[in-house]
Amino acid sequence: MPNIIPKPIDPAAAMTAERQMLTPRNEKRMRALLEGICDPTRIKIVRALRDTTLAASDLAHVVGKNRSVTSQHLRVLRELGAIVAKRKGNVVRYTLSDDLSGSIIEEAASAFDRLQAGTAAARS
Numbered sequence: 001m002p003n004i005i006p007k008p009i010d011p012a013a014a015m016t017a018e019r020q021m022l023t024p025r026n027e028k029r030m031r032a033l034l035e036g037i038c039d040p041t042r043i044k045i046v047r048a049l050r051d052t053t054l055a056a057s058d059l060a061h062v063v064g065k066n067r068s069v070t071s072q073h074l075r076v077l078r079e080l081g082a083i084v085a086k087r088k089g090n091v092v093r094y095t096l097s098d099d100l101s102g103s104i105i106e107e108a109a110s111a112f113d114r115l116q117a118g119t120a121a122a123r124s
Helices: 011-018 022-036 038-048 056-063 067-080 100-123
Strands: 083-088 090-097
Touching: 011 090, 038 056, 038 067, 038 100, 056 067, 056 090, 090 100
Parallel strands: none
Antiparallel strands: 083 090
16 A cells, blocks of 8 residues: 555645654654653662762662663763763763763653652642
8 A cells, every 4th residue: 555645735734844843864863862761770879970070880779770870871871862971080070961862861761750759749
């Protein structure tokens, strides 16, 4: 069955909505970012770096994983541009990126904080 795209009922509204679509490049970047953060350990790492800079071994302690597993998650987050590694002597410390990727992940996690706070307030 061929993929026939219907004509819009409201062309002006459809055109407004079309302008909101991501470019193919940004769509690819968004897909990679969402796939990358679909792991609870990576979310924990981002949350841990929200207000501080930590070495990989400290992050491993915080997220409750061994150093090797934590390093693999750090690699994924670095490749996404969500975190930045800075070497000082023989210690590499990680911080949340000022890049869009870091901001998106943090904003998504913060939305759940607001949801949890609202649920807790409703129970009181």
